[in-house]
Amino acid sequence: MRSHSSRSKKMAVLEIYAHPVLHRYKTSICTKATVFVFACFLLTFIPPILVAYRSQGFWQREATYREQPDVSFKHQILLLLQTSQTGDYLVWSTYQNFNQLQQGRVRVPLVKSREEDSNRDGKSDALQMTVEVPLLDTEEVYSVDLLLFFQYRLYIFSTFTMECMAYLHHTSPLPGADLTVAGDLRLHQKYPLGHTGRDTRFNTSIIDSTSIFPSAYDLRTIFESYSGRNVSTNFLTYYPVWRTGRATGQPFVISATVRYPEETILYKPGFWQLIKWGWVQYISILLVFLFVFDRIKTFVFENQILNTIVDSPTKKFKQG
Amino acid sequence: MLKSSNTDPKYQGRSAAFVFSSNVGTNITANLTIAEVVGTPLVERVIPNPAYVEAGPCPCDLWENQCDTECCCDTECTQDDLDIFTSCIQGALGGNQTKELAQYCSFSGGPQEDWDRLLCVERDNSPYLGLFYDNPSAIRTETAFRTTYEANSPQYSYDETERRETVETDSSLAYRFGVRCKGVPTPLSCYPPPLSNPPQVLSQHGGVTTVPTTVEYFCLTDPSVYVRSTTTADDVYIFNQTSLFADNVASAMQRCAFDDGFTFPPTPSLNGTTDTCSNVVLDVRYVLSWRGTELTGVASFVILGDVVMETVSPDDGTNSSTVLAQKFGVEFSYDSLNETADGTEIVDRSGIPGYDVGKVLLTGTLSLTNDSVENIGSSGLQVWSPGADGLCTSASRTAVTFGEDSISGCTVRLAWDNFQDCATLRADVRAQQEALVTAEFVSRGGNPNSTFITDWVPVINNDTADPTEAPTVAGLEPDVVDQLQGLCQDIPAALNLEILYADVGKENEFIIQEVVGARVSFSSTLWRLQCSGAFAAACYGNSSALVDLGNTSTIADLISGAVQSFYITSSVTFTRVPALTPTPVKRYYANDTNVCRRNACWEELFYPVSMAFAGGDFQLYQHNLGSGLVLALFIIAVFVITRPWW
Numbered sequence: 011m012r013s014h015s016s017r018s019k020k021m022a023v024l025e026i027y028a029h030p031v032l033h034r035y036k037t038s039i040c041t042k043a044t045v046f047v048f049a050c051f052l053l054t055f056i057p058p059i060l061v062a063y064r065s066q067g068f069w070q071r072e073a074t075y076r077e078q079p080d081v082s083f084k085h086q087i088l089l090l091l092q093t094s095q096t097g098d099y100l101v102w103s104t105y106q107n108f109n110q111l112q113q114g115r116v117r118v119p120l121v122k123s124r125e126e127d128s129n130r131d132g133k134s135d136a137l138q139m140t141v142e143v144p145l146l147d148t149e150e151v152y153s154v155d156l157l158l159f160f161q162y163r164l165y166i167f168s169t170f171t172m173e174c175m176a177y178l179h180h181t182s183p184l185p186g187a188d189l190t191v192a193g194d195l196r197l198h199q200k201y202p203l204g205h206t207g208r209d210t211r212f213n214t215s216i217i218d219s220t221s222i223f224p225s226a227y228d229l230r231t232i233f234e235s236y237s238g239r240n241v242s243t244n245f246l247t248y249y250p251v252w253r254t255g256r257a258t259g260q261p262f263v264i265s266a267t268v269r270y271p272e273e274t275i276l277y278k279p280g281f282w283q284l285i286k287w288g289w290v291q292y293i294s295i296l297l298v299f300l301f302v303f304d305r306i307k308t309f310v311f312e313n314q315i316l317n318t319i320v321d322s323p324t325k326k327f328k329q330g
Numbered sequence: 331m332l333k334s335s336n337t338d339p340k341y342q343g344r345s346a347a348f349v350f351s352s353n354v355g356t357n358i359t360a361n362l363t364i365a366e367v368v369g370t371p372l373v374e375r376v377i378p379n380p381a382y383v384e385a386g387p388c389p390c391d392l393w394e395n396q397c398d399t400e401c402c403c404d405t406e407c408t409q410d411d412l413d414i415f416t417s418c419i420q421g422a423l424g425g426n427q428t429k430e431l432a433q434y435c436s437f438s439g440g441p442q443e444d445w446d447r448l449l450c451v452e453r454d455n456s457p458y459l460g461l462f463y464d465n466p467s468a469i470r471t472e473t474a475f476r477t478t479y480e481a482n483s484p485q486y487s488y489d490e491t492e493r494r495e496t497v498e499t500d501s502s503l504a505y506r507f508g509v510r511c512k513g514v515p516t517p518l519s520c521y522p523p524p525l526s527n528p529p530q531v532l533s534q535h536g537g538v539t540t541v542p543t544t545v546e547y548f549c550l551t552d553p554s555v556y557v558r559s560t561t562t563a564d565d566v567y568i569f570n571q572t573s574l575f576a577d578n579v580a581s582a583m584q585r586c587a588f589d590d591g592f593t594f595p596p597t598p599s600l601n602g603t604t605d606t607c608s609n610v611v612l613d614v615r616y617v618l619s620w621r622g623t624e625l626t627g628v629a630s631f632v633i634l635g636d637v638v639m640e641t642v643s644p645d646d647g648t649n650s651s652t653v654l655a656q657k658f659g660v661e662f663s664y665d666s667l668n669e670t671a672d673g674t675e676i677v678d679r680s681g682i683p684g685y686d687v688g689k690v691l692l693t694g695t696l697s698l699t700n701d702s703v704e705n706i707g708s709s710g711l712q713v714w715s716p717g718a719d720g721l722c723t724s725a726s727r728t729a730v731t732f733g734e735d736s737i738s739g740c741t742v743r744l745a746w747d748n749f750q751d752c753a754t755l756r757a758d759v760r761a762q763q764e765a766l767v768t769a770e771f772v773s774r775g776g777n778p779n780s781t782f783i784t785d786w787v788p789v790i791n792n793d794t795a796d797p798t799e800a801p802t803v804a805g806l807e808p809d810v811v812d813q814l815q816g817l818c819q820d821i822p823a824a825l826n827l828e829i830l831y832a833d834v835g836k837e838n839e840f841i842i843q844e845v846v847g848a849r850v851s852f853s854s855t856l857w858r859l860q861c862s863g864a865f866a867a868a869c870y871g872n873s874s875a876l877v878d879l880g881n882t883s884t885i886a887d888l889i890s891g892a893v894q895s896f897y898i899t900s901s902v903t904f905t906r907v908p909a910l911t912p913t914p915v916k917r918y919y920a921n922d923t924n925v926c927r928r929n930a931c932w933e934e935l936f937y938p939v940s941m942a943f944a945g946g947d948f949q950l951y952q953h954n955l956g957s958g959l960v961l962a963l964f965i966i967a968v969f970v971i972t973r974p975w976w
């Protein structure tokens with residue numbers, strides 16, 4: 011009977027509106043409550059930053075992005091063939107000073123190259139090239155060193171330009187008829203790039219083509235200085251095919267496919283990106299602390315564990 | 331090592347000693363053929379159910395009915411055996427199955443990952459969980475083998491699964507691309523066989539009709555092209571032998587005297603006294619004419635020659651045997667019905683309607699009546715194709731192919747005397763270079779009409795000044811530079827051919843590329859003898875320069891006429907240009923790189939529903955866009971229903 015009446019009473023009452031009641035707790039400046047609130051303030055805002063920082067990865071020191079480089083073959087070549095096992099060699103390069111130094115060792119090849127844009131996005135995707143080196147029947151090729159020079163550009167973050175190099179190399183104890191390689195021109199970074207600006211630190215000639223001294227064209231010199239660069243490229247090929255059996259009067263043929271793949275590039279994020287990611291981490295931890303300390307403060311002041319003057323809308327007259 | 335303080339009298343006063351002792355006993359060799367078989371080979375070991383019994387309580391127990399050395403858990407070992415063991419095998423192998431992994435809760439010792447503590451594995455060796463492998467018995471019968479194999483036959487094996495095709499199964503009477511031509515020997519042949527099994531009468535597939543063949547014999551007086559030469563680089567690059575250009579004598583091959591179409595060729599024979607092998611087959615070329623899906627005829631060309639054999643003398647250490655390279659070739663030639671009608675030669679078309687990459691550029695010259703293009707072919711624009719030794723004397727020319735940048739050249743060897751007359755040298759080089767570019771027109775596409783001048787673009791050549799006249803510099807005598815000794819300026823050593831092409835359309839997703847411009851230019855070079863370094867002798871090649879030095883005439887004779895190498899090059903560059911002149915864009919809006927700067931450009935503000943995210947896949951783009959719209963609709967619906975702010 012009783013329950014029935016209470017249910018009917020409940021059913022009759024509707025909550026049609028609600029608003030929070032604000033309780034104000036007041037005290038003077040030199041009290042425990044003030045110290046407590048101040049301590050709560052510090053404990054709310056300082057620990058999140060410590061938690062975020064000490065759990066590692068707070069400041070985003072480096073980030074990556076992907077970009078297909080804009081590579082173009084500079085039509086500059088340096089070619090070296092070992093034509094006997096006793097040290098005879100043939101060379102050719104597009105550097106006339108070098109050719110002039112080598113005189114009788116120079117054998118001008120027939121070089122054909124083209125750059126393909128297979129996906130038609132305006133950037134070349136691969137270089138196809140063939141080098142036909144005419145040889146006498148008495149000359150046998152045991153080793154090939156071929157340097158190809160490229161212009162390498164990146165645009166998305168820092169506008170990066172450099173001259174870079176692909177080094178094709180193969181040695182065989184068997185005299186060859188042709189060499190076929192296919193590989194990728196991969197970016198090699200020692201340090202992250204900047205996030206903005208124009209970067210032409212390495213847009214310098216790898217070979218000093220104005221030099222009339224042989225040392226400028228020595229592979230040891232070239233590689234020594236090139237490997238010291240912070241940013242360079244490597245030609246990576248795992249599948250060279252060296253075929254033997256060169257027929258009478260046939261040239262030695264080098265066929266190369268150099269692909270320009272999309273690269274994952276490391277860069278240093280800018281100030282605002284740093285701040286943004288820090289803020290995201292800080293605020294997510296801060297929310298937990300705010301909630302917890304809000305509950306603690308509510309508990310402490312609601313139960314008057316620390317004495318304060320309660321300025322409550324419902325208890326206003328009682329306190330006054 | 332024994333220290334000197336050792337008191338043993340044997341080692342007194344010695345700082346080091348090495349004691350070696352060996353016990354040489356009799357050689358004991360086991361005769362295993364009479365060894366007794368221990369155990370019963372056909373009896374298999376019965377492994378008890380591992381759910382209840384430990385299957386391998388003692389893994390080091392390898393021998394049945396014998397005590398294994400150092401295996402303390404082996405039950406066959408007696409106490410006497412155990413006493414003489416120096417140590418027991420440790421760990422699981424020795425029967426101590428107590429290995430603890432880092433993931434176990436009971437793990438103690440060694441570093442652990444953080445989650446190993448949090449989510450450690452409680453291990454229970456109870457048999458009730460167990461799923462154990464069966465213990466299959468050995469297969470001893472073929473039936474058992476077959477049953478087991480069929481139950482577990484591998485997905486892939488080295489079995490030969492494809493049928494071998496020995497007969498062409500195509501029953502149609504026509505040839506298709508890639509089908510082998512069938513040569514059928516016939517007893518009625520009038521033509522002598524040049525090889526053991528030549529295609530004399532050609533049967534169409536199925537043997538319905540036959541086409542006759544012709545054989546022509548050519549006799550080569552100088553077969554050196556087919557003989558492996560023994561020339562070395564030192565024979566070619568002689569320090570005092572100049573080398574300029576070839577004399578352009580084309581040697582035509584003569585039909586053999588006996589070749590009247592019926593006579594057999596003479597048998598190859600070796601003359602023992604002169605070491606000459608006469609009438610050797612050097613080269614065989616088959617030219618197969620075709621029309622539609624039929625072959626209309628086969629022509630064979632056989633080149634014979636007399637080869638002088640080098641006498642092999644193994645004692646002198648050099649490889650002096652003659653190596654002959656025979657060449658064989660097959661060529662398919664389209665047999666046009668109209669060929670005899672209009673008398674024109676068929677030109678290889680380089681793709682229709684534009685050019686295909688790698689095909690030759692079609693060139694021509696203006697006809698006398700100025701309304702059409704004649705001499706259509708590929709020989710009008712060429713680049714150097716160096717010969718085996720790289721010298722210009724042996725260099726030939728090769729046609730320019732579309733889309734392929736190329737560079738090539740050859741070497742000339744010049745001495746002091748060649749620099750005396752710069753005008754002649756300059757004219758020689760220019761004449762050779764200009765012989766590469768005889769064309770006045772280049773076809774726009776691969777299928778030009780000779781009477782439509784719009785199908786052709788002119789080859790621009792602004793560099794056609796009379797080469798014999800030296801350029802005049804104001805205030806100077808015309809050839810004041812040429813009067814300097816040992817150098818010649820303004821040598822047209824590099825020929826540059828620049829060709830512009832454009833993408834003019836698309837046909838079945840293939841881009842049509844057309845040539846829109848061509849230009850020839852020469853790069854002038856200063857040729858100068860290097861008077862320092864290893865090749866400086868050329869500078870003193872002028873013997874008169876050394877006469878003054880006194881009694882050095884022998885040296886002057888020696889180095890007189892020393893040469894240095896100079897290089898003549900030809901290069902082709904293909905440049906893609908827009909088909910239409912692009913409209914000018916303000917610099918602020920120009921985005922020639924076509925990239926999204928810092929991945930923060932306005933085009934990709936809504937990246938998930940942008941084309942860039944879909945990677946050019948239009949269907950994926952539509953899918954993403956649809957998903958995005960559904961999501962937006964859902965959010966709007968949530969707001970409309972919940973009404974958080976009104």
